[in-house]
Amino acid sequence: MAKILVIEDDPDMVLALRMSLEGAGHEVFDAPNGKEGLQKLAETKPELIILDVMMDTTTEGFQLAFQLRNPDPGSPLADYSHIPILMLTALHSTTDLRFGADEDYLPVEAFLDKPIDPDDLVSKVDELLAKAH
Amino acid sequence: MTVLLDVPASTDLVKNSRRLIRLRWLAGLALLTVTLINEYALGVNMPARALYSLGAAILVYNSLLWWVSRAVGTSWSQPIATGQVVLDTLALVFSVHLTGGVESLATHFFLFYVLLAPILLPGRTGYLYVWLVIAAVVGVIGLEAGGVLPHYRVRPSLPPDLHRDPLYIAAKLSFFITVALVTASLTIPIVREFREREQRITTLYQSIRTLSSSLDLTQVLNQLACAVTQALQAKGTSIRLVDETGAQLKIAAAYGLSKEYLDKGPVETESSPIDRSVLSGHPVIVHDVSQDGRFQYPSEILAEGIHSVLCVPLMGRRGPLGVLRVYGHRPDCFGEEETNFVQAIARQGATAIENALAFDELRRTDQVKSQFVRAVTHELRSPVTGAQSLLRPMMRNLAGDLNEAQCEVLRRLSDRLDALQMLIDDLLDLAAGKVEGLERELEPVSLITAARNVVDRLSGLAGEKSVDLCMAHVPRSIAVVASEEGLERILLNLIGNAVKYTPAGGRVDVRLQRRDGEAVIRVTDTGIGIPDADLPHLFEEFFRARNAKKAGIVGTGLGLAIVKNLVERYKGRISVQSTLDKGTTFTIVLPLAD
Numbered sequence: 001m002a003k004i005l006v007i008e009d010d011p012d013m014v015l016a017l018r019m020s021l022e023g024a025g026h027e028v029f030d031a032p033n034g035k036e037g038l039q040k041l042a043e044t045k046p047e048l049i050i051l052d053v054m055m056d057t058t059t060e061g062f063q064l065a066f067q068l069r070n071p072d073p074g075s076p077l078a079d080y081s082h083i084p085i086l087m088l089t090a091l092h093s094t095t096d097l098r099f100g101a102d103e104d105y106l107p108v109e110a111f112l113d114k115p116i117d118p119d120d121l122v123s124k125v126d127e128l129l130a131k132a133h
Numbered sequence: 134m135t136v137l138l139d140v141p142a143s144t145d146l147v148k149n150s151r152r153l154i155r156l157r158w159l160a161g162l163a164l165l166t167v168t169l170i171n172e173y174a175l176g177v178n179m180p181a182r183a184l185y186s187l188g189a190a191i192l193v194y195n196s197l198l199w200w201v202s203r204a205v206g207t208s209w210s211q212p213i214a215t216g217q218v219v220l221d222t223l224a225l226v227f228s229v230h231l232t233g234g235v236e237s238l239a240t241h242f243f244l245f246y247v248l249l250a251p252i253l254l255p256g257r258t259g260y261l262y263v264w265l266v267i268a269a270v271v272g273v274i275g276l277e278a279g280g281v282l283p284h285y286r287v288r289p290s291l292p293p294d295l296h297r298d299p300l301y302i303a304a305k306l307s308f309f310i311t312v313a314l315v316t317a318s319l320t321i322p323i324v325r326e327f328r329e330r331e332q333r334i335t336t337l338y339q340s341i342r343t344l345s346s347s348l349d350l351t352q353v354l355n356q357l358a359c360a361v362t363q364a365l366q367a368k369g370t371s372i373r374l375v376d377e378t379g380a381q382l383k384i385a386a387a388y389g390l391s392k393e394y395l396d397k398g399p400v401e402t403e404s405s406p407i408d409r410s411v412l413s414g415h416p417v418i419v420h421d422v423s424q425d426g427r428f429q430y431p432s433e434i435l436a437e438g439i440h441s442v443l444c445v446p447l448m449g450r451r452g453p454l455g456v457l458r459v460y461g462h463r464p465d466c467f468g469e470e471e472t473n474f475v476q477a478i479a480r481q482g483a484t485a486i487e488n489a490l491a492f493d494e495l496r497r498t499d500q501v502k503s504q505f506v507r508a509v510t511h512e513l514r515s516p517v518t519g520a521q522s523l524l525r526p527m528m529r530n531l532a533g534d535l536n537e538a539q540c541e542v543l544r545r546l547s548d549r550l551d552a553l554q555m556l557i558d559d560l561l562d563l564a565a566g567k568v569e570g571l572e573r574e575l576e577p578v579s580l581i582t583a584a585r586n587v588v589d590r591l592s593g594l595a596g597e598k599s600v601d602l603c604m605a606h607v608p609r610s611i612a613v614v615a616s617e618e619g620l621e622r623i624l625l626n627l628i629g630n631a632v633k634y635t636p637a638g639g640r641v642d643v644r645l646q647r648r649d650g651e652a653v654i655r656v657t658d659t660g661i662g663i664p665d666a667d668l669p670h671l672f673e674e675f676f677r678a679r680n681a682k683k684a685g686i687v688g689t690g691l692g693l694a695i696v697k698n699l700v701e702r703y704k705g706r707i708s709v710q711s712t713l714d715k716g717t718t719f720t721i722v723l724p725l726a727d
Contacts, residue, residue, distance in 0.1 A: 012519040019526035054511070090514060114514075115521030115554070118529050 002129050005046035006030040007037035007064065008088070009055040013114070017050065020118040021125065034064045041080055048128055051108070052088045061087065065108050084128040090114045147207060149252055150214045154199050157221070161191035164228065179287050183231050187224060194220050214253040218262070222246060226269050233287040234277040235296050235305050240270060243309075247316045251324040259324075263317040267310055274302055333474050336364035344481050350489035354386030357482050361459055362388045365471055368439060368462045372447070373400060374455035374486070375412070382408060382456060390460070394437045397430050405429050407444055412453040416472050417444045421464040443467040445475045447483040454486050506564050513561070517554045524550065552687065559691035562622065563674070563698065575703065577612040577726035578620050580645055580652055587624040588643060591632055599637040602628070606645035611652045612726035615703045623699050626692040627656045627719050633686060634717075635660035647725065654721040663711040671709060672697040680713070696721075 004021055008014050009032050018028045029044045031037035033055060041049070049068070053061035065085055071077035085108040109128050112121060165188035171177040198220075202213050225246065229239045243266050251259035276282040277296050284296045295301055340360045347353050358370040369389025373382035382400040402408050406427050407417050419425045419442040422434050434442075441461035447454040457479050461467060524547045526532065528540065535543070588604045595602040613620065624643075631641040639659040646653050663671065667678040675690035700707045705723035 010515070010519055012523055016519075016522035016526055019523075019531040020529075023526065023529070023531035090511070090518060114518040115525065118526045118531065 001025050001027070002048060002125075003027050003029065003044060003046040004048045004050060004125070005037070005040055005044060006050045007032075007034065007040075007055075008050070008052045009033060010052070013052070013088070013116075016116060017121070020116070020121050023118070024122045024125070026125070034060055037064065038077070042076060045080075046083065047132065048084050048086065048125060050086045050088065052090075054090065082132075084109045084132050086124060086128060087111050088114055088116070146214055146253065147210045149249075150202060150210060150217065153217055153221075153249070153253070154195060154202065157191065157195040157198075157217075161188050161195060164188040164191065177287060178289065180231050180285050184228075187227055187231065191224055211255055215255075218246070218250060218253055222266065222269065226273060229270065230273050230277070230282065231285055233285055233296075234282075235274045235302055236288055236291055240305075240309055243270065244312060244316060247313050248320055251317075251321040257321075259317060259321040263313055267313055270309060271306060274306065278302060333364050336360050337474065337477055340478050341481050344485035348489050348492045350486060350493070351386065353485050353489065354482070355388065357457075357478065357485075358386045358388035361457070361475060361478055364474070365459060365466075367466065368460045370460065371395070371458045372455060372482070373458070374447075375402075375453060385455065391437060394433060397433045400429060408456055411444045411446045411456050414446055414448060414453070416446065416476060418442070418467050418472060419444075420467075423464075438462065440464045441466045443471060443475060445472070445479045447479050447486065449483050449487050454483055457482065506561060510561050513557050514554070517550060517557065521547065521550050521554065552689075555687070556689045556691075559689045559695065562695050563691055575614045575616060578615050578617050580611040580613050580620065580654070580723075581606055581609075583617065583620045584624055584643060584645060584654075587621055587628055590625070591628055594629075595632045595641065598632065598635075600632055600635050601640040602632060602643075603641070604643040604645075608647050611645060611647055613652050613703065613705075613723040614726045615699075615723070619699045619703070623696050623721065624654070626696045627654075627721075630692060631656050631658035631660065631717070631719075633688070634658065634681065634684075650725055650727075652723045652725055654723070655718060657716065657718040659716040662713040662715055662717055663709070664713055665711075668709065668711065672707075 004026050006014055006017050006028060008017070008030065011032075014030045018030070021028050029040055029046065031040045037051075051061050051065060055061060065087065068077065068083070068085065069081055071081055087108045087110070089111050090113070109131070110124055112124055165185060168179065168181055168184040168188065171179055172181045198213065198217060201209075205213075225239065225242055228242075229237045232239050247263055247266060250262040254262060273282065274296075277284045286293065292298075340357060343356050343360070344353055354372050358372055361367070362370045367389070369387065371387040371390060372385050374385040375381070376383050380402055382402060382405075384395055387395055400408060402412065407419070410417050419427070422428065422431070422440050422442060428434055437460075439460040439462075441464050443459040443461070443466075445457045445459075447457055457475065459467065459471075459475055524543060528535075528543050528547065584604060584606075588602060592602055628641065628643060635641060635658045641659075642655075642657045644653075644655040644657070661680055661684055663678050664680060667676075670676045671678070672693045674694040676693075677688055677690045681688060697707055700721055700723070703723055705721055707719065707721045709717065709719050711717040
């Protein structure tokens with residue numbers, strides 16, 4: 001039973017995530033873009049963030065993850081830099097981008113590829129929440 | 134701008150040098166023989182010892198020349214030729230003196246040399262040589278007449294003081310001088326024109342080779358401008374191409390012209406009657422710039438030092454591409470011959486330009502295509518994965534409990550969506566693979582690393598199915614020329630298929646080795662095999678063998694088409710062997726990256 005913030009612009013994907021996560025007993029909040037996501041972050045103080053890699057622009061997810069992990073000193077974001085991040089990816093192997101949780105470049109804890117399988121999602125979430133404690 | 138024309142030492146120089154050396158053996162021997170005959174058989178009174186020495190000397194320096202010309206390279210051929218002329222001239226002077234001076238018949242041999250000199254000597258030294266020969270002959274005759282040099286009376290039938298007779302001397306000399314000068318004034322221009330023509334043909338040939346060797350338009354045109362300028366020994370050349378509007382000619386390449394001149398301004402075809410005429414296919418020669426009113430920028434032209442211009446069209450298959458202009462230092466530099474030559478080069482230039490433009494177009498189209506493919510990738514996948522993501526939780530009753538009928542419908546929906554997603558992925562793979570070639574540079578890639586990555590990825594699936602997946606390779610490293618992703622895609626499709634079509638308890642072997650300068654990949658499985666009748670169609674797009682469909686194994690029929698496309702791109706070959714219900718072996722051969 002944890003508070004999870006989902007930052008995702010596709011409402012169908014939000015519904016799918018909500019169904020799986022609420023079914024596992026978690027409390028789900030959502031925001032459709034980075035800006036509102038950061039606002040919700042301060043309001044709800046979640047224990048886990050689920051972030052889509054691509055939203056309005058191809059790099060919005062990346063930029064947000066980077067911001068969260070490397071906040072400007074003194075900014076309110078600094079309080080949240082410890083929250084684990086799960087990134088949703090929609091990659092095809094023919095694109096140039098390859099992902100791995102790289103400390104410096106892309107500081108997220110884990111990836112999950114779309115389409116989302118409910119069991120995979122729940123177990124990954126549990127794993128990350130357990131590690132955080 | 135580097136000098137691109139490396140005109141080799143004229144081959145006729147080397148050949149003629151050699152010919153002369155061979156002739157000289159005869160000349161030396163002849164001198165000795167004639168002296169012998171004259172001394173013993175005919176009893177003629179001549180300075181036999183001196184003549185023998187001369188004959189021997191000729192043979193000696195000829196041996197030296199023969200040996201040197203064999204030992205050194207072609208860069209010495211001009212000094213050797215000049216050396217021969219100098220030595221022979223000295224020998225001739227001596228022989229004239231020793232055989233009677235003004236009475237000697239040997240003076241005729243000088244004419245042979247007046248003919249040879251323009252061929253053996255460089256540039257304009259032919260004329261200089263003639264005057265030297267005349268001076269030498271006059272010198273010998275004069276010194277003998279004045280008593281400074283002894284006179285050898287070789288022909289006793291002639292009066293004893295003939296060599297002092299002014300009338301006789303004058304007659305002999307004027308005849309000799311006239312013949313020498315006339316001969317020289319005929320041969321020297323002929324040889325020079327010959328040389329120029331040869332130089333032009335060489336330039337033409339080299340230009341053709343250069344033009345067809347590169348698709349980089351700017352480079353090709355600059356080399357062309359340089360080659361034309363050097364071949365015609367002109368001041369410079371400019372190449373202007375018609376722009377998209379067709380109303381202006383823009384500089385594309387130039388050689389030998391100053392920046393100020395090139396920047397003077399665009400050439401409007403409207404206001405340039407010369408260019409209009411040229412663009413309709415007719416070359417134009419301007420013999421004297423200062424007297425021609427057709428130029429758009431007359432003062433700039435004269436300030437640049439240009440006095441005559443040859444303009445030639447660059448005609449493409451669908452119309453004029455531009456104008457090639459050659460500029461001369463002096464008026465009347467260009468005539469019909471020059472025009473024909475430049476037109477021949479311009480024709481090659483036009484072809485090269487069209488090829489380069491077509492290639493650019495192709496590259497641009499390909500870029501557009503691959504950008505399209507990438508955009509479509511995202512657009513097509515997103516609704517499908519969204520739909521799948523919604524269905525899955527629903528099928529777990531997370532949106533409320535479902536009855537059996539509802540479950541069944543959702544299951545079928547989910548299967549159709551999975552199939553659609555696989556199809557999209559494969560189609561886009563195929564499309565991206567076909568575009569990959571021009572866009573992605575191929576480089577050496579480690580086959581063993583790629584195979585290991587793929588085997589790792591598939592080990593989970595193989596484990597679930599209880600299929601043994603093994604990889605073996607003999608040499609420690611095998612590198613092929615490919616792209617990393619393409620190579621992994623090939624292996625993923627092949628090994629993935631092997632695992633997919635092999636029932637539980639079966640085995641998939643991946644073997645990598647080097648053989649005869651090629652890399653060999655062999656994927657063997659103990660799966661359901663492929664019917665013989667289906668083997669020829671295996672690599673066709675959307676083809677699935679009948680037993681695969683019957684076994685209920687899901688597939689798009691594109692996997693092998695993608696593999697074949699990539700293998701061919703990497704200049705390799707693929708083949709398959711199979712026995713129904715026993716197993717299948719795919720073999721791929723790729724050239725090594727060495």
